[in-house]
Amino acid sequence: MIGVENLSVAIHGTPILRGVSLQIAPGEVFGLVGESGSGKSMTALALMGLLPEGAEAGGEILIDGRDLMRNSEPDWCRVRGNDIGMIFQEPMTALNPVRTIGDQVAETLTIHGAAEPRAALEIARDRLDRVGLSHIGMDAYPHELSGGQRQRVCIAAAIALHPRLLIADEPTTALDVTTQAQILDLLSALVEEEGMGLLLITHDLGVVAGMADRIAVMRQGEIVETGPTAQVMAERNHPYTRALLAASSHVPERAAAQRPDPLLQVEDVRREYPGRREGFRRGPPIVAVDGVSFTLHEGESLGLVGESGCGKSTLTRAILGLDPVQGGDIRLFGRSIVPQMPREMRAGIQVVFQDPYGSFNPRWKVDRIVAEPFHLLDAPPRGSERHDRVAEALTAVHLSPDDMAKYPHEFSGGQRQRIAIARALITRPRIILLDEAVSALDVSVRARILDLLAELQDGFGLSYLFVSHDLTVVRAITDRVMVMQDGRFVETGETEAVFNDPQHEYTRALLAAAPRLDLAS
Amino acid sequence: MLRYLATRALSLGLSLVVASVVIFALIEVIPGDPASYMLGLNATDETLAALRTELGLDGSKFDRYLAWVGGMLTGDFGVSYTYRVPVAELVLDRLWVSLPLAIYALTLSTLIAFPVGILAAANRGGVLDVAIMGGTQLGIAVPNFWFAMLLVLLFAVTLQWFSAGGFAGWDDPLLAIKSLTLPAVALALPQASILARVMRSALIETLEQDYIRTARAKGLSRRQAVLRHALKNALIPVLTIIGLQFSFLLAGAIIIENVFFLPGLGRLIFQGITQRDLVVVESVTMLLVFAVILVTFLVDVAYALVDPRLRRR
Numbered sequence: 116m117i118g119v120e121n122l123s124v125a126i127h128g129t130p131i132l133r134g135v136s137l138q139i140a141p142g143e144v145f146g147l148v149g150e151s152g153s154g155k156s157m158t159a160l161a162l163m164g165l166l167p168e169g170a171e172a173g174g175e176i177l178i179d180g181r182d183l184m185r186n187s188e189p190d191w192c193r194v195r196g197n198d199i200g201m202i203f204q205e206p207m208t209a210l211n212p213v214r215t216i217g218d219q220v221a222e223t224l225t226i227h228g229a230a231e232p233r234a235a236l237e238i239a240r241d242r243l244d245r246v247g248l249s250h251i252g253m254d255a256y257p258h259e260l261s262g263g264q265r266q267r268v269c270i271a272a273a274i275a276l277h278p279r280l281l282i283a284d285e286p287t288t289a290l291d292v293t294t295q296a297q298i299l300d301l302l303s304a305l306v307e308e309e310g311m312g313l314l315l316i317t318h319d320l321g322v323v324a325g326m327a328d329r330i331a332v333m334r335q336g337e338i339v340e341t342g343p344t345a346q347v348m349a350e351r352n353h354p355y356t357r358a359l360l361a362a363s364s365h366v367p368e369r370a371a372a373q374r375p376d377p378l379l380q381v382e383d384v385r386r387e388y389p390g391r392r393e394g395f396r397r398g399p400p401i402v403a404v405d406g407v408s409f410t411l412h413e414g415e416s417l418g419l420v421g422e423s424g425c426g427k428s429t430l431t432r433a434i435l436g437l438d439p440v441q442g443g444d445i446r447l448f449g450r451s452i453v454p455q456m457p458r459e460m461r462a463g464i465q466v467v468f469q470d471p472y473g474s475f476n477p478r479w480k481v482d483r484i485v486a487e488p489f490h491l492l493d494a495p496p497r498g499s500e501r502h503d504r505v506a507e508a509l510t511a512v513h514l515s516p517d518d519m520a521k522y523p524h525e526f527s528g529g530q531r532q533r534i535a536i537a538r539a540l541i542t543r544p545r546i547i548l549l550d551e552a553v554s555a556l557d558v559s560v561r562a563r564i565l566d567l568l569a570e571l572q573d574g575f576g577l578s579y580l581f582v583s584h585d586l587t588v589v590r591a592i593t594d595r596v597m598v599m600q601d602g603r604f605v606e607t608g609e610t611e612a613v614f615n616d617p618q619h620e621y622t623r624a625l626l627a628a629a630p631r632l633d634l635a636s
Numbered sequence: 637m638l639r640y641l642a643t644r645a646l647s648l649g650l651s652l653v654v655a656s657v658v659i660f661a662l663i664e665v666i667p668g669d670p671a672s673y674m675l676g677l678n679a680t681d682e683t684l685a686a687l688r689t690e691l692g693l694d695g696s697k698f699d700r701y702l703a704w705v706g707g708m709l710t711g712d713f714g715v716s717y718t719y720r721v722p723v724a725e726l727v728l729d730r731l732w733v734s735l736p737l738a739i740y741a742l743t744l745s746t747l748i749a750f751p752v753g754i755l756a757a758a759n760r761g762g763v764l765d766v767a768i769m770g771g772t773q774l775g776i777a778v779p780n781f782w783f784a785m786l787l788v789l790l791f792a793v794t795l796q797w798f799s800a801g802g803f804a805g806w807d808d809p810l811l812a813i814k815s816l817t818l819p820a821v822a823l824a825l826p827q828a829s830i831l832a833r834v835m836r837s838a839l840i841e842t843l844e845q846d847y848i849r850t851a852r853a854k855g856l857s858r859r860q861a862v863l864r865h866a867l868k869n870a871l872i873p874v875l876t877i878i879g880l881q882f883s884f885l886l887a888g889a890i891i892i893e894n895v896f897f898l899p900g901l902g903r904l905i906f907q908g909i910t911q912r913d914l915v916v917v918e919s920v921t922m923l924l925v926f927a928v929i930l931v932t933f934l935v936d937v938a939y940a941l942v943d944p945r946l947r948r949r
Contacts, residue, residue, distance in 0.1 A: 165852055188857070196855030203853075208846040211865050213943055222864070223854045256944040272854060392639075 116140055117199075117280050117312055122174035124157055124166060124336075131157050132336045135174075139280060139312035144303070146327030146344065147316045148359070150557035151528070154336040155316045159282045162314070163201055164191035178279065196223050200273030204285035206266035210257040216243070216268045217253025223275040242271040246301060262423075263294035267301070274305060280312045281305070287322065291422035291584055296628035299326055318557055320363045321587075321630030324348060332356050348632070358559060364632060365562035366591040367569035369416070378448065378545055378578055379411040379434070379464070385442030386429045386602075403429040405602040406443070411546065416572065416579040418593035418610060420586060420625070426602040427582050431550055434580070435466060447546075462491040465539035469551035472531055475523040481534055482519035485509065488542045508537040511574070512567060529560035533567070540571070546578045554585055565592055586629045590614050598622045637940060637947040644936045648929055655925040660701050663918050704918070713919040718911045723919045726904060733803055734893075734900040737816050737823070738885035744824035745831055746878065752828070753835025753874075758862055760840055768832065775829030784822035784895045791818060801897035819896045823889060827881045834877045838870035845869070871942050879935035883928040 117139045124132040132154045139145045149155045160166050162176055164186060176183040178198055186194065195201075200223075203209050210219055220239035224230040230238055240253055246267040257265055266286060273281055283302060287295035303326060306313045317323055323330050324344065331341035332355065340353040351357045384407050390398030404426045411417050421427045432438045434445055436452045445452040447464060465488065468474050475484055485505050489495035496504055506516035512533040523531060532552065539547050549568070553561045569592065571577055583589050589596055589610070596613050598606040598621065606619040617623045688694050695703075707714060713723035756768040792800035798818050804811040842848070843866050851861045890902030901920060908916035940946045 163853060165849070192855050192857050194855075195853055201853040203846060203849065205846050209850045211847040211851070211869065212945060213868050214865070222851075222856075226855050226860065258945050269850065272850070 116177075116179065118175075118177040119158070119162065120175040120177065122158065122161055122172065122176065124154075124161055124170055124172045126167065126171075127169045130336060131170075132161070135333075135336075135338055137331055137338065137341065139314060141279070141312055142306060142310045143329065144306055144313045144315055144327045146323030146330035147314060147333060148318070148320060148323055148330055149333030150318055150359075150559060152335075153333040155318075155333055156284055157336075158333075159201065159284050159314065159316055162280075162282060163195055163199060164188075165195075193227070196273070196278070197227050197229075197276050198278055199280045199282065200276070200278040201282040201284065202266065202269045202273050202286050204288050206262050206269060206289065209269050210265055212257055215254045215256060216248075216251070216260070217255075220268065220272045220275055223272050227276060229276055239271070239275065242275050243268070245305075246271045246274075247297075261294075262290055263298060266290065266298055270298075270301065270305070274309065274311070277309055278311060280314060282314045282316070284316045285318070286315075288317070288319070292586065292625055292628040292630075293422065295322075295630070299630075302326075319630060320360060320558070321632050324632050325630055332359065360632065362559040362562040364587070365558075365565060367562075367565045369569045369592070370573050376413045377410045378413050379580070380446040381407060381409050381430075381434065381443070382446070383408050383443035384430070384433060384440050384445060386426070386433055386438065387441045400441075403602055404433070407599075407602070407604055408443075409597060409604070409607065411578050411580055413545070413578055414572070414576050415595070416581060416593045418589040418596035419580065419582045419599060420584065420589050420596060421599035422584060422625075425599045427599050428550070430599075431466075431548060431580075431582055434548065435464065436461065458491045459493060462488065462542035463544050464546040464548060465542060465544040466548040466550060467532070467535045467539050467552040469554050472523060472528075474535065475531070477523055479522075480519065481509075481521050481523070484523065484534060485519075485538045485541055488538060491542055504541060505537075508541045509534075511540055511571065512537045527560075529556055529564060532556065532560075532564055536564075536567070536571070540575070543575070544577075546580065548580045548582070550582045551584070552581075553588055554583060561588070568592060586614075586625065598625070640940055640946060641937065644933055648933045651929045652926060655929070656705055656922060657701075659918060659921050659925070660704060663914050664697060708919070708922065714915040716908075716913055716916050718907075718913045718916075723916055726916065727901070727920060727923060730899060730901045730904045732806060733816075733898055734886055734889065734902065736812070737820060737889060737898070737900065738882060740813070740816055740820040741823035741827065741885050741889075742878065742882050744820055745827035745881065748824065748828040749831035749835055753832040754839060754862065754867070756832065756836040757839035757843065758858070765836075768836075772829035772832050775825050778825070780822050780826055781891045781895050783825055784819065784892055787818045787822055788895070801895070803898050815896075816898075819889070819892050819898060822892055822895075823885055827885070831874065831877055831881065835870065835874050838873045839866055842866040842869045868942060872939060875935050875938050875942070879931050882931050883924075886927050887924045 119135060119137050122132055122135040123130065135154070135158055137145065137147075147155050147158065157166070161172055162183075164183065166172060172184065174184065178194075183191075183194060210216065217236055217239050220242055221230075221232070221235035224235035224238055225232055229235070236253065243249070243251065243253070248264060248267050248271070251260065251264065257268070260268065281302075286302070287298050290298065299322065302313060302315070305311070315323060315327055327344045329342060330344045330347055331338045332347070332353065333339070334355050340347055340356045347356065348360070351360060384404055385402065386404035387400040387402050390400050392398075407430060409417070419427050419430070429438070433440050434452065436454055436456050439454055447460060450456070450460060452460070482502070482505050485508055486501060489501070495501070502519075505519060509516055509518055514530065514533055514537065518526075518534075523534065526534065535552075536547075553564050556564060565588070568579065572579065579592070581589060581593050593610045595608065596610045597604050598613070598619065600621045606613060606617065606622045613622065614626065617626055704714070711724060713727065715721065716723050716726055719726060752768055752772075756765045759765045788800050791797045799815060802815065804815045806812045839862070843862065848861050848865055851865045852858070856864065887902060887905075889900060890906055892898075893900040893902045901924070905917060905920045905924075907913070908920065
């Protein structure tokens with residue numbers, strides 16, 4: 116039995132966790148749910164004795180009556196990887212790029228003196244087989260593996276010594292839905308086989324609903340509600356739990372009015388990348404987008420779903436006129452989109468990306484960020500007109516015109532996404548391309564941004580091309596949807612029809628893999 | 637790996653060809669005729685012409701370029717106008733001073749910089765870090781010839797542990813190393829300061845990576861995480877600097893060689909320039925270019941050894 120009693124953490128005097136208590140039994144999956152900044156990850160780091168510098172912790176962390184809070188650093192080193200293992204959100208960067216995977220799994224054993232190097236490698240092989248990597252060599256390097264495979268390596272390293280507790284901090288957030296489902300299945304199976312406890316930390320209620328025995332909902336460093344999963348999901352005693360559940364299945368109200376004028380026409384588009392170098396020649400080109408056609412009408416919201424590598428980003432880049440197409444034609448207002456197209460054409464189609472912070476120059480103030488697309492116009496507004504236009508765009512996304520004088524770091528993630536939307540609106544485009552635009556946001560922030568997008572669509576008559584791997588969001592905001600696999604559309608149709616009665620097996624597989632709230636039992 | 641090496645080797649070869657053309661062209665456009673310089677103002681036209689023929693200064697430029705390159709490929713670097721001995725011989729003598737000096741200084745600088753840089757990174761923001769950063773700042777700021785003179789004053793004049801200058805020759809290796817010690821220390825100080833700072837910042841960046849957190853979650857102590865996971869990843873920028881420093885040390889030690897009266901390559905090329913001994917200048921420059929390009933190639937090979945992602949290219 117692993118217990119946390121009245122855990123509190125403060126960093127430089129600022130309280131981060133307040134009186135957190137939880138119990139995890141062997142063989143139990145305990146879900147810790149909350150939005151970013153709620154203290155989920157800090158709880159995990161406290162359990163690992165890996166709190167950041169300047170943190171002061173109080174309370175007790177008990178393993179079989181032993182209080183880990185009294186541990187010295189060498190004691191903690193014996194606990195980590197041995198009694199408690201941990202895996203993290205970003206499998207792409209969680210492994211050392213210059214060491215083989217076998218070596219990194221075996222290290223857990225050698226560092227604790229559990230096996231001689233040779234024996235450790237044999238055990239590592241066995242653990243890698245167990246997590247489903249029997250076809251991958253021990254001498255493979257992380258860059259040769261996919262994200263899902265790397266997460267499996269991390270799991271193998273974390274369970275190599277059969278820990279009592281495995282902490283999984285957003286283990287599948289960075290992965291595609293089908294990969295996510297496989298990793299969650301693996302974790303469930305391991306919990307059963309090993310009889311270990313699993314602390315599953317996630318912002319995604321769907322993930323814990325299908326998997327956790329008990330859950331705790333965290334908010335502002337406190338657990339506001341805890342209990343058996345089915346009970347919490349059914350009773351929703353705390354208002355925050357209710358708000359969280361409502362936000363995660365939020366569907367914005369949208370007007371259905373559409374005019375059948377085609378704005379963007381994509382006809383039989385083909386995108387290729389040069390093939391692998393083979394000596395002095397190149398192999399056959401790699402086809403990323405293969406004969407794709409669709410039309411985006413005025414006032415319409417069109418979804419494009421698919422997993423990483425399916426070609427949706429490549430298609431997106433071609434639609435924005437960033438890369439040339441190798442076949443077919445993309446027409447905006449009847450004119451072909453090519454990288455050499457005139458600037459004012461670009462003003463008609465704007466884009467919002469997943470990570471607004473990465474697309475802002477941190478040294479620019481908001482007014483300069485928002486006004487930047489003006490350079491696409493032949494006669495950009497100046498002086499007070501420019502100021503008014505920026506103020507108008509900020510007001511449209513429910514920010515204050517006073518925010519113009521601030522820098523991006525002064526805003527929260529949701530506010531930054533609003534700035535990105537304001538920037539996209541500034542040239543008064545007809546089409547906005549939303550590339551995973553809400554994927555990095557918490558559920559409640561996401562719900563508000565979706566509402567905003569619906570409102571702007573009604574107000575400005577915008578058309579959206581909504582690119583996402585998140586099926587719930589696509590279902591909530593789009594009229595029609597296109598499912599992409601290996602560079603082709605395998606299914607297209609009215610969103611509700613496709614979701615309710617998928618025709619293609621890939622669509623069915625995607626829907627089956629997606630975490631669902633109603634699975635709590 | 638083989639393809640990576642092949643492309644690096646190809647780029648090495650091409651760089652050499654381009655460098656040889658540039659050096660040859662530069663020497664050609666420098667004003668002044670070596671023959672008239674050597675014979676003085678009173679030389680007759682006949683003697684000048686005779687000397688030109690002897691020096692191989694007549695004939696078309698293209699022929700002379702080919703002859704120069706062909707000669708170098710067979711180890712014939714021409715004959716020095718002023719010394720009247722084969723350049724190869726001159727260079728070889730000097731190389732026995734400059735190469736050991738460069739290796740000596742680089743070894744010292746690496747031996748100092750690695751532990752110092754690692755210590756600073758591991759104690760980031762602490763007293764030790766601040767002290768090390770201050771010290772290295774000083775090491776970069778102090779001119780090495782002035783530091784060299786201080787070394788001479790202290791260790792040669794006052795303590796009399798080392799001689800103040802000159803080179804003892806390799807007949808007695810211990811004595812040779814001893815006479816190279818003070819110059820090597822003077823050269824190593826600024827290099828070590830730069831390298832330690834690069835090591836520190838590369839390591840700090842690596843320590844913030846996710847895989848360090850993974851390593852700590854497996855039960856590695858901070859120290860083990862630094863040594864087993866961070867160090868190798870931090871090596872790429874450090875190797876780049878080491879490569880640049882070696883090239884610099886081989887040719888850039890002119891001032892230090894002068895302070896310590898060392899018969900090195902730097903002094904040879906300096907004399908060659910002042911005396912219009914173009915054959916020497918041309919050949920030594922080419923040799924240095926070759927050394928720099930070769931070191932760059934070796935650094936590229938070292939990258940591939942450190943980083944598996946480069947091997948598959």
